[in-house]
Each structure stands twice: as C-alpha cells, then as structure tokens.
Amino acid sequence: MPNKILLVDDEVSILKALERLLIRSGYRVFTAASGAEALQVLQQNNCQVVISDYRMPEMTGAELLARVKRLYPESVCLVLSGFSDFQSVLQLLNSGTAFRFLQKPWEDDHLLAEIAAAFQLYRHQRSERVRNQLLIAGNGALLELSPEAVILRSNGAAQQLLGQTAGGLSGTLFEQWFHLNDNQQQAFLQDIHGSMDVQTRSGETFELHVQYQDAEATLVGFKRLQQQDGPAAIYTSGLMDQHAVLQKLDSLLAQQRPFAVAAVRLKNFSDWADMLGFAEAGQLFETICQILMQACRPYGSLAYLANELFILTLPDAPDEVTVHRQLTDLLHKVRTQLEHQATALRPQFTVSYCMAPEDGDSAKGLLNNVLTSNRIHLHSPHAFFMRFSAGVADKKRQQLRISDALYSAVEREQFELYYQAKLDLHSNMIDSCEALLRWRHPELGMVSPALFIPIAEHDGQIIEIGLWVMRQACLSAVRWREQQQPLARMAVNISGAQLAQADFIAQVQRIFAETGVDPSMLELELTESWMMQDLTQSAQALQALKALGVRIAIDDFGTGYSSLAYLSRLPVDVLKIDRSLIQDLEANINTQSLVSNICRMAHALQVEVVVEGVETAEQLQLLRDMGCDLAQGYLVARPVAETEFLQKLRAPGQITGAD
Ligand code: C2E
Ligand code: MG
Ligand code: MG
Numbered sequence: 001m002p003n004k005i006l007l008v009d010d011e012v013s014i015l016k017a018l019e020r021l022l023i024r025s026g027y028r029v030f031t032a033a034s035g036a037e038a039l040q041v042l043q044q045n046n047c048q049v050v051i052s053d054y055r056m057p058e059m060t061g062a063e064l065l066a067r068v069k070r071l072y073p074e075s076v077c078l079v080l081s082g083f084s085d086f087q088s089v090l091q092l093l094n095s096g097t098a099f100r101f102l103q104k105p106w107e108d109d110h111l112l113a114e115i116a117a118a119f120q121l122y123r124h125q126r127s128e129r130v131r132n133q134l135l136i137a138g139n140g141a142l143l144e145l146s147p148e149a150v151i152l153r154s155n156g157a158a159q160q161l162l163g164q165t166a167g168g169l170s171g172t173l174f175e176q177w178f179h180l181n182d183n184q185q186q187a188f189l190q191d192i193h194g195s196m197d198v199q200t201r202s203g204e205t206f207e208l209h210v211q212y213q214d215a216e217a218t219l220v221g222f223k224r225l226q227q228q229d230g231p232a233a234i235y236t237s238g239l240m241d242q243h244a245v246l247q248k249l250d251s252l253l254a255q256q257r258p259f260a261v262a263a264v265r266l267k268n269f270s271d272w273a274d275m276l277g278f279a280e281a282g283q284l285f286e287t288i289c290q291i292l293m294q295a296c297r298p299y300g301s302l303a304y305l306a307n308e309l310f311i312l313t314l315p316d317a318p319d320e321v322t323v324h325r326q327l328t329d330l331l332h333k334v335r336t337q338l339e340h341q342a343t344a345l346r347p348q349f350t351v352s353y354c355m356a357p358e359d360g361d362s363a364k365g366l367l368n369n370v371l372t373s374n375r376i377h378l379h380s381p382h383a384f385f386m387r388f389s390a391g392v393a394d395k396k397r398q399q400l401r402i403s404d405a406l407y408s409a410v411e412r413e414q415f416e417l418y419y420q421a422k423l424d425l426h427s428n429m430i431d432s433c434e435a436l437l438r439w440r441h442p443e444l445g446m447v448s449p450a451l452f453i454p455i456a457e458h459d460g461q462i463i464e465i466g467l468w469v470m471r472q473a474c475l476s477a478v479r480w481r482e483q484q485q486p487l488a489r490m491a492v493n494i495s496g497a498q499l500a501q502a503d504f505i506a507q508v509q510r511i512f513a514e515t516g517v518d519p520s521m522l523e524l525e526l527t528e529s530w531m532m533q534d535l536t537q538s539a540q541a542l543q544a545l546k547a548l549g550v551r552i553a554i555d556d557f558g559t560g561y562s563s564l565a566y567l568s569r570l571p572v573d574v575l576k577i578d579r580s581l582i583q584d585l586e587a588n589i590n591t592q593s594l595v596s597n598i599c600r601m602a603h604a605l606q607v608e609v610v611v612e613g614v615e616t617a618e619q620l621q622l623l624r625d626m627g628c629d630l631a632q633g634y635l636v637a638r639p640v641a642e643t644e645f646l647q648k649l650r651a652p653g654q655i656t657g658a659d
Contacts, residue, residue, distance in 0.1 A: 001408070001411060001412045001413075002027075002028040003026070003027050003028065003048060003049070003119055004027070004028045004029075004030065004045060004046065004047040004048055004049070005022055005027050005028070005029050005030070005047060005048075005049045005050070005051060005115070006029075006030045006031070006032065006038060006041055006042060006045075006047040006049070006050045006051070007019060007022075007029060007030070007031045007032070007051050007052075008031075008032045008033075008034075008035065008037075008038040008050065008051070008052040008053060008056070008061070008064065009031075009033070009052070009053040009056070009080070010033055010034060010053060010056045010057060011053070012033065014053070014104075015031045015033070018051070018080075019031055021108055021111070021112075022115070025112055027115075030045055030047060034056060034057075034058060034059065035052075035056060035058060035059025035060075035061075035063060035064035035067075036058070036059060038050070038052070038064055038068070039064075039067065039068075039071075042068065042071070042072060042075075043475060046072075046411070046413060047075065048074070048075060048076065048119060048122045049075065049076050049077075049078070049115060049118045049119060049122065050065070050068055050075055050076075050077045050078070051077075051078045051079075051080050051102070051115075052064055052065055052077065052078075052079060052080065053079075053080055053081060054079050054080075054081035054082075054085045054088065054089055055081065055082075055085065061079055061081065061092075062088065062089075062091075062092055062097075065077045065079070065092060065097050065098055066097055069097050070514070071514050074122070074125065074126065074129070075122070076099045076118040076119075076121050076122045076125075077097060077098050077099060078098060078099055078100045078101070078102055078114065078115070078118060079092060079093075079098045079100075079101050079102065080102040080103075080104060080106070081101070081102075081103070081104060082103070082104050083103055086101065089101050099117075099118055099121060100114050100117070100118065102114055124216065126411065127214035127215070127216060127217075128216070129464075130212065130214070130407050130464075131144055131212065131214075131217060131219060133460050133461070133463055133464060134211065134212055134219055134459070134460045135153060135154075135155045135219070136155070136460070136463075136501075137460035137462075137463050137497065137500075137501065138155070138211070138219075138221075138459055138460035139458055139459070139460070140157055140221050140222075140223055141154075141155065141157040141158035141160075141161045141162075141221060141222050141223065142154065142155045142157070142158055142211060142219050142220065142221050143158050143169070143174070143219070143220045143222070144217050144218070144219055145174055145189070145217060145218045145219075145220060146216075146217060147216070147217070147218075149173060149174040149175065149185060149189065150171065150172070150173055150174070151169050151170055151171065151172050151173070151174060151177075152170065152217060153166070153170060154166055154169045154170070158222070161206075161222070161223075161224060162177055162200070174220070177200055178198045178199070178200055178206070178208065179198055179199045179200065180198055184196075188208065188210070189210060189213075189218055189220075191210060192210050192213050192404070195207055195208060195209035195375075196208050196209075197225060197306055197307055204224060205224070205225045205306065205307055206222045206223060206224055206225060207222060207223055207225055208220055208221070208222045209221050209222070211459075212407065225307045239289065239293065239302055239303055239304040239310075240301060240302065240303035240304075240311075241303060241304070241305070242303070242305055242367075244303060245303040245305075245311050245313070245363075245367060246363045246364065246367060247363075248301060248303075248313050249261060249313065249356075249363035249366055249367065250363045252313065252315055252356065253356060253357060253361065253362070253363065253366075257315075257318070258318040258319075258355065258356065258357070258358075259313070259314060259315045259316070259317060259318065259355075259356050260313075260314040260317040260322075260323045260353050260354065260355055260356065261311065261312065261313050261314065261353065261354050261356060261366055261367070261370050262311070262312040262314060262323065262327060262351060262352065262353035262354075262370065262385075263309060263310070263311055263312075263350075263351070263352050263353070263370045263371055263373070263374040264292075264309070264310045264311075264312060264327075264331075264349050264350075264351050265307070265308055265309045265310070265349060265350045265351075265374055265378065266285070266288065266308035266309075266310075266347055266348070266349060267308075267348040267349060267350055267378070268345075268347065268348045269281060269285060269308045272284060272285075272345060275345075276345075284338075284345065285308070287337075287338065287341065288334055288338070288347060289304070291333060291334045291337045291338070292310060292330065292334060294333075295329070295330045295333040295334065296312060296330060299312070299314050299316065299317070299326045299329075299330070300312055300313045300314040300315050300316070300317075301313050309371075309374070311367070311370070312327075312330070314326055314353075319355075320355065320387065323353055323355070323385070324385055327351060327353070327385055331349060331351070334347060335347065348383070349383070350374055350377055350378050350380070351374075351383075351385040351386070352370055352373035352374040352376075352377055352385070352386045352387070352388060353370060353373075353385060353386075353387055353388070354366050354369050354370045354373070354387070354388045355387065359387070359388045359390075360388075369388045369393070370388055372388070372393050372396075373386060373387070373388040373389070373392070373393070376392060376393070376396055399455060401444075402444070402447065402451070402452055402455055403455050403456075403458075403459045403461075405441060405444070406452060406455065406456050406459070406461040406465070407461060409439060409441070409461075409465070410464050410465060410468045414439055414440050414441060414442070415437060415438065415439055415440075415465070415468060415469075415472075416437075416438045416439075416440065416641065417435045417436070417437060417438070417469065417472050417473060417476065417642075418435070418436045418437075418438050418639035418640055418641060418645075419433040419434070419435055419436070419476075419490075419639065419640065419641075419642065419645040420433055420434045420436055420632060420637060420638065420639040420640075420645075421433050421632075421636055421637040421645065421648045421649065422434065422491075422610060422630045422631065422632045422636065423630060423631045423632070423636045424629070424630055425620075425623065425624045425628055425629060425630060425631055426629065430636070430637075430648055430649055431486055431487060431488040431489070431649070432487070432488055432489040432490065432491070432523075432630070433487070433489075433490055433491065433645060433649075434490075434491040434492075434493075434525070434632065434639075435469065435472075435473040435476070435490060435491065435492050435493070436449065436493070436639045437449045437453075437465070437469055437493075438639075439452060453495065456495075457495050457496075457497045460497075462495050462497050462498060463497070463498060463501060466494065466495060466498040467507055467511065469492060469493070470492060470508060470511050471511050471514075471515065473490055473492045473522070474511055474512065474515040474517035474522070475515055476490070476642065477490050477517050477518075477521050477522070478515055478516055478517050480646070480649075481518075481521075485646060485649055485650070486649060486650075487521070487649060488521070489521055489522070489523055489551075490521055490522060490523070491522075491523040491524070491525050491553060492522060492523070492524055492525065493524075493525045493555065494524045494525065494526055495527075495530075496526065496527070496530035496533070499526070499530075499541045499545075505544050505545065505548065508545075508548060509548060512548065519548050519549035519550045520549055520550070520551070522550040522551070523550065523551040523552070523553050523573070523574060524545060524550050524551070524552055524553065525553045525554075525555040525576065526538075526542070526552065526553070526554065526555060527554075527555045527556045527559075527560075528554050528555065528556050528557050528558075528559060528560045529556070529559070529560040531554060531566070531570060532560060532563075532566070535566055535569060535570070538570060539569060539570050539571065542570055542571050542572070543571055546571050551573040551574060552570075552571060552572050552573055552574070553572070553573065553574035553575070553576055553610070554567075554570075554572050554574070554575050554576060555576050555578075556576065556578045556612075557575050557576055557577050557578055557581075557598075558577055558578040558580060558581035558598075559578045559580060559581075564598065564601045564602070567601075567602065567605050567607060568605055572607055573607060573608060574607065574608045574609075574610055575598070575602050575607050575608070575609050575610070576610045576611075576612055576632075577595065577598060577609065577610070577611045577612060577628075578612055578613070579612045579613020579614075579633065580613075581594070581595065582595060582611055582613060582614070582619060582623070583613070585618075585619050585622055585623075586616065586618045586619060586622065592622060592626070595611070595623070595626060595628075596626040596627075599626050599627050599628055600627070603627065608629045608630070609627075609628045609629050609630070610628075610629065610630040610631070610632055611623050611628050611630070611631050611632070611633075612632050612633060613632075613633045613634075614631045614632065614633030614634075614635050614636065615633050615634050615635050616635060617635065619633075619635070620635060
C-alpha cells in the first residue's frame with residue numbers, strides 16, 4: 001500500500017519544495033493550498049499522514065487539523081511552521097491533534113525522519129485497531145500475545161473458558177495456561193492460521209489457532225475440544241501412537257500398492273461425559289476401543305491420536321468401494337456390540353479417508369490430509385464417509401486467505417461501491433438505488449460479496465467494512481445532491497453483526513454529521529433471517545436505527561421464515577422480495593398469487609414492496625399489475641460504477657421492457 005501524504009500550505013514554493021523531496025523519498029504526495037482544499041482532497045484520497053502549515057488565511061492549521069482528526073481519526077498530523085508559532089502549536093501537540101511540530105526552514109534529513117516516525121505511528125495504531133476490532137467483534141475465545149508470548153489482553157469468551165478474569169490473564173505467560181514446550185510454541189506462533197490441539201495445565205484439551213499477527217502482537221483463538229481430560233492415556237495403551245502410524249504409512253507407501261487410511265473421530269464423548277459422569281463415559285470409551293481393535297484385525301491396524309480420534313490403516317483397500325465396506329463393517333460392529341451391552345447411547349462418528357498414493361505420497365502428507373478432511377467435516381450433520389478432497393481443503397485455505405486479506409482491504413482501498421438502480425413502477429422513473437460492495441483483490445481478482453461478507457461477519461472485519469460502506473454511500477448521496485442529480489433514496493446493506501456492536505448507532509450518527517447527509521435519503525437493508533433470530537431484540541435495534549431518521553427495509557424476504565405476521569411487530573418501511581421467489585413468476589400461478597398476497601398484506605401495513613432480481617419484461621408487467629412499488633434487477637439495470645449509474649439516473653422512464 002503506498003504511503004500517502006497530504007501537504008497543506010498557502011505558499012506554493014514551499015509546497016513544491018516539499019513535494020519534490022517527498023516524491024524522491026518514495027511517498028505519494030497530494031498538495032492543497034488551503035484548509036478547504038485539503039478537506040476535499042481527503043474525501044477522495046485516504047492519506048495516512050497530513051502535514052499542514054500553521055498560519056493560513058481563512059482556515060488556520062489548528063482548525064484544519066482539528067477537523068481532520070475528527071473526520072479521519074486514523075490519520076497522523078504534523079504541523080510545519082515558523083518557531084514564533086510554537087506556543088500556539090503546543091496546544092495542538094498537547095491535545096494529541098498533532099503528532100510533531102516541524103520547524104521552518106527544515107532540514108531534509110530531520111523532516112524525513114519525523115515523517116517516517118509518523119507512518120510508523122500510523123501502522124502501530126492501525127494494527128492495534130484491527131486487534132481491538134477482533135477482540136470486540138470476533139467469534140470465539142481470543143488471547144492477545146506479545147512477541148515474547150506474554151498475554152496482553154483477552155476477550156470475554158477466553159476468560160470464561162480459562163475460568164479467569166481479564167486481570168488474572170493479563171501479564172501472564174501463554175505457557176502458563178497451555179502445555180507447550182518452547183519449540184512447539186515457537187513453531188505454532190510462526191504458523192499463521194495453523195492450528196494445534198493442546199492441553200491446558202488443568203488437563204482440558206483445546207484447539208489453538210493463530211488468528212491474526214502483526215509486528216507487535218499475535219491473536220490466538222482457541223476452543224475446547226472436550227469437557228474433561230480425554231480418556232487417552234488410560235484406555236488406549238494397546239494402540240499405536242502418531243509416530244507408529246507414520247512408520248506404518250511409510251512402509252505401506254514403500255510397497256507401492258494402493259491402500260487407504262481413515263480418520264475416525266467419536267463425536268459425542270463429551271456429551272456422554274456430561275450425561276454419565278466422566279468415569280462411566282471413560283469405560284464406555286474403553287469398550288469402543290476394544291471393539292474397534294478387534295474389528296480392525298482382519299482389515300488393518302488401529303492407532304489413537306488424541307481427542308477421541310482414531311487412525312485406521314487399511315492396506316487391503318485398493319478402491320473406495322472396499323474402504324466403505326470395511327468402514328461400514330467396523331462401525332456396525334461397534335454399534336451392535338454396544339447394544340448388546342444394553343447401553344442406549346449411540347456413538348456418532350466423523351469418518352474421513354485418503355486413498356494412497358493419490359491423496360498424498362508421503363506419510364506426513366497422508367496423515368495431514370486425512371486429519372484436515374476430518375476437521376472440515378467435524379460439524380457436518382451427515383454421517384457419510386468423506387474422502388479427502390484437495391478442492392475442499394483448498395477452499396478452506398482460500399477462505400483463510402480471504403479472511404486475512406480482508407483485514408487490510410479498507411486501508412488498501414480495494415473496495416468500491418456499485419449502484420443498482422430501482423425502477424419506481426408507479427412513476428416509471430429511476431430515482432433510487434442500492435449500494436452494493438465490490439472488492440478488487442490484486443491477486444484474487446473480483447471477489448463477490450456473497451463470498452466475503454459471511455467471512456467478514458464471522459471474523460469481525462465487517463465492522464470496519466460496514467462503516468466504510470456507510471461513509472461512502474453518504475458521501476455519494478451528498479455529492480449527487482450537490483450536482484442536482486435526481487436521486488431520492490439510496491439503500492445500504494447492514495449486517496446483523498454491525499447492529500450487535502454497542503456503539504454502532506453512535507458511529508452511524510457520527511458519519512451522518514460529518515458527511516452532512518440527509519438521513520431520510522437512506523434506507524438500511526437488514527436480512528429477514530437476522531430479524532427473525534430474536535424478534536424483541538430486532539425490534540429494539542430497528543427502533544434505535546429509525547430514530548436516526550432513516551427508513552428500514554427487510555432484505556431477502558422469502559428466503560427464510562417469511563412470516564408476514566411479524567411485519568406488524570417491527571418498524572419496517574420496505575419489504576424486498578427475494579429473487580428466488582419470483583423466478584418462476586410467469587409460469588406458476590401459485591407464485592403469482594403468493595406475490596400478490598404478500599403485496600396486498602404489506603400495503604395494508606403501509607409497507608412498500610420492492611421486488612429483486614427482475615430479469616424479464618413479463619415479470620415486470622406482472623409485478624406492475626400486482627401493485628408492487630419498485631423493481632430491481634438486471635432488466636432495469638445491473639449494479640454499476642458511479643458514472644454509469646448516474647447516466648441511468650439522468651435518463652429515467654425508458655424501461656418499458658428490454659434493457
Ligand atoms: P442483496 O442485498 O440481496 O443484493 C442483491 C444481489 O442480487 C446483488 O448481488 C445483485 O447484484 C444481485 N442481483 C440484482 N439483480 C439481479 C438479477 O436480476 N438477477 C440476478 N441473478 N441477480 C441480481 P451482490 O452485489 O453480489 O451482493 C450479494 C449480497 O451481498 C447482497 O445481497 C448483500 O446481502 C451482500 N452485500 C452486498 N453489499 C453489501 C454491503 O455493503 N454490506 C453488507 N453487509 N452486505 C452486502
Ligand atoms: Mg440488499
Ligand atoms: Mg436481497
């Protein structure tokens with residue numbers, strides 16, 4: 001990402017001299033001759049560092065920097081002025097508005113060193129903000145570690161899992177809580193997104209993973225794999241361990257014959273332990289080990305790794321049909337023999353397998369792949385035996401890459417807003433649109449929001465991204481109004497995760513105030529599935545949003561619970577019928593009557609109806625006849641960049657059918 005600086009001075013010769021110096025030093029430089037111009041430049045360009053003269057006509061350096069700090073709290077500001085201004089500048093320095101005072105005339109080396117320090121401060125604050133965001137909004141337990149592996153901060157979930165307060169964790173060593181030797185710890189912390197099963201000092205097993213890392217700290221996520229110490233050591237002494245499995249796989253590979261290796265994880269041991277108590281569940285587990293060991297004999301050998309996870313090597317399974325047959329037989333024996341022992345508990349297994357050498361030509365590779373596959377399918381509701389798929393593992397890795405890249409996408413200016421026009425079916429005019437996010441990733445290319453929004457919601461980046469979207473949408477709305485563009489309303493998508501933030505409303509308020517947008521131009525879209533999660537809570541959150549003066553829309557209506565009954569309980573102004581609901585509109589009389597019923601009932605509640613995904617002239621005509629209020633879809637317009645959208649907006653009323 002280029003290091004961008006904005007220089008503000010009313011003396012052109014100073015601007016020129018500084019610009020030359022900074023460009024030579026590799027910075028991207030923007031210049032402005034007044035405070036007002038500086039604010040305009042900043043609206044279009046995200047400059048990390050701002051250097052301003054102190055004495056300027058109209059807006060002084062102090063006024064400018066105070067506004068810059070309020071609008072762009074992330075930026076680092078420096079004042080460049082004569083020494084006579086020092087006393088006044090002192091106040092700026094003391095209040096934290098300005099980072100440094102640079103004296104005119106300047107020495108090049110000194111000036112460059114101060115600017116380098118400003119960028120360093122920017123990066124430091126930036127990474128701290130990302131970590132804050134994750135600690136506050138990320139899912140699951142997180143610990144923030146210093147490079148020396150001292151715990152700096154923890155979130156509520158981490159405190160709960162470790163049974164400690166924030167103060168009890170902060171300042172302690174990571175190894176005080178997790179059983180890792182120095183080498184393991186070092187290897188783990190260097191492996192971004194790597195994961196590892198580790199026991200705590202109190203004997204519980206946790207899966208740890210490195211969630212985020214920068215030069216100053218690492219965020220380690222963890223979750224409990226089972227309630228109590230696994231029964232491993234007590235009941236599995238007759239089985240091979242990981243080392244022996246690797247040797248076994250090596251020797252099978254050396255024979256150059258196809259074979260299979262399977263990972264079988266007992267999923268519900270911790271439920272048993274909760275239900276029966278640990279000792280009894282442990283005995284049941286021992287029985288399962290013995291049955292498996294016996295049943296395995298005709299087919300191959302059995303190893304136990306940890307966390308109720310077994311590895312079976314099946315040397316005489318050259319094809320998948322045989323693998324399925326052998327595994328079915330094994331698990332059938334476990335189930336029937338448990339039934340003989342008159343236990344009502346049914347074991348549930350996650351089973352995955354690799355075919356060698358196709359799915360891995362080294363012992364480590366095979367074991368890794370079969371374990372990865374097992375981990376991916378652990379929470380799958382299906383009991384089917386899953387073969388390792390390089391495609392699925394790649395997809396998982398891809399998700400991790402996307403998650404990683406999302407942390408810096410706002411800052412790297414990789415996002416853009418597209419706008420999709422909506423046609424008013426009463427006036428046949430286009431005077432509203434929906435802002436849709438687009439991500440141009442330098443390597444991955446155009447990434448669809450349908451793919452990255454769920455990841456950003458899960459990992460917490462949605463907070464920053466959502467605020468960016470809101471800000472850009474407001475700026476566009478204000479700019480277009482200034483240009484006399486006939487835009488009446490702009491819709492912005494909001495994710496439920498954003499509303500769950502305690503300060504979300506305050507942040508939106510701040511954006512409204514800064515941009516000067518008229519909130520009644522905005523329509524915030526929330527999905528039906530979010531609203532239905534907790535009706536009372538949703539109603540409260542929506543009420544608070546509405547108090548800002550915006551309109552509220554239910555997005556994707558028809559994809560979830562789809563009850564019109566709750567419409568009357570929520571302060572909703574608009575209902576957006578999802579495109580899946582109208583796909584067969586022309587052909588299906590039931591769909592027609594469904595849509596027209598929705599429309600009638602919505603209108604009875606004074607709720608406007610927008611139909612999404614309108615692709616054909618026939619659909620449009622039917623929707624018009626049914627009394628729908630607005631149509632959005634490829635027939636009217638695709639989502640496009642600003643310039644193209646404004647052309648649509650300027651030439652309304654032409655949609656009679658074909659696009
Ligand atoms: P959505 O809000 O329901 O947006 C409508 C989606 O349908 C858009 O996909 C749009 O391009 C697509 N679409 C519109 N007309 C047609 C049509 O006639 N045919 C077909 N096949 N598709 C049509 P897009 O832009 O890929 O966005 C997908 C989803 O990502 C959105 O669904 C929304 O849930 C989410 N999203 C997009 N931008 C944002 C954002 O800024 N914030 C949040 N939280 N979510 C966003
Ligand atoms: Mg939407
Ligand atoms: Mg939608």
